Amino acid sequence: MKKPGKASSKHTILENRSKLQDAIELRLPGDPKYLKIIRLALVHCCAHAGFSTDDGQSIALATDEACTNIIKHAYSRESSEPINVVIRIIKNGIQIILRDFGKKVEEKELKSRDLDDIRPGGLGIHFISSIMDKITYDNSCREGNKLVMTKYLPQY
Amino acid sequence: MVELVTEKIEKGAIIGIAGDVDLYSSPEVRQTLMELTGKKTKHLLIDLSRVSYMDSSGVATLVEALQQTNGYKGKLILFGLEAMVKEVFELSRLDKVFNICGTRENALEKLG
Numbered sequence: 001m002k003k004p005g006k007a008s009s010k011h012t013i014l015e016n017r018s019k020l021q022d023a024i025e026l027r028l029p030g031d032p033k034y035l036k037i038i039r040l041a042l043v044h045c046c047a048h049a050g051f052s053t054d055d056g057q058s059i060a061l062a063t064d065e066a067c068t069n070i071i072k073h074a075y076s077r078e079s080s081e082p083i084n085v086v087i088r089i090i091k092n093g094i095q096i097i098l099r100d101f102g103k104k105v106e107e108k109e110l111k112s113r114d115l116d117d118i119r120p121g122g123l124g125i126h127f128i129s130s131i132m133d134k135i136t137y138d139n140s141c142r143e144g145n146k147l148v149m150t151k152y153l154p155q156y
Numbered sequence: 157m158v159e160l161v162t163e164k165i166e167k168g169a170i171i172g173i174a175g176d177v178d179l180y181s182s183p184e185v186r187q188t189l190m191e192l193t194g195k196k197t198k199h200l201l202i203d204l205s206r207v208s209y210m211d212s213s214g215v216a217t218l219v220e221a222l223q224q225t226n227g228y229k230g231k232l233i234l235f236g237l238e239a240m241v242k243e244v245f246e247l248s249r250l251d252k253v254f255n256i257c258g259t260r261e262n263a264l265e266k267l268g
Contacts, residue, residue: 032180120216
């Protein structure tokens with residue numbers, strides 16, 4: 001059985017002293033019970049970026065759905081694998097970067113389903129693409145996947 | 157974290173849900189609803205007035221319960237949706253599929 005605790009510093013963000021200008025970094029286990037922390041961080045940062053409360057909640061939903069996909073598909077619900085999140089307030093909106101180290105996901109798998117096909121599941125991608133303005137998926141990382149999502153302020 | 161309260165009524169049950177319904181809590185919501193549909197509880201009225209957040213896993217749970225109740229000619233009615241939850245149903249166009257009421261009284265009236 002794996003012993004708990006004692007994380008190696010090279011695997012933590014504790015030793016990273018690079019500057020963070022209008023950005024926050026979170027490193028969480030890929031466990032559904034931590035999704036709320038990501039949502040709360042998003043709502044807070046979106047308010048600082050100038051988004052309305054409703055828009056902030058929508059951006060939090062899109063990010064939650066992307067993390068849900070990581071937990072379900074990249075990590076096959078293995079809850080101790082990390083999800084690294086960077087939330088960056090940019091001049092004209094907000095940018096969210098999600099990084100996982102799980103199974104690579106092919107871009108063609110990231111298609112929204114036909115909404116007329118009423119059945120449980122398959123709506124997450126539709127929510128993400130309806131809410132966010134720009135989505136860049138990168139599976140060229142040596143391990144895992146990277147997703148960059150951007151939402152611009154209404155005036156842009 | 158989610159709280160579920162089931163109240164029996166003459167024609168079925170009213171299920172009150174409180175909290176965020178996401179990938180973490182939706183299995184608990186699903187279990188409650190599947191127990192009721194498993195017993196073919198005729199009509200299910202779901203009170204969402206204390207749900208401030210719902211993601212696609214929560215919506216999927218409700219779609220599954222709707223299909224079950226439709227299967228035995230029962231009704232599933234949602235009421236008291238907060239703005240954020242309403243938006244999720246609109247985004248998925250499921251606001252046209254579900255029977256959605258403003259209040260508990262409106263939902264009870266639908267049962268006739």
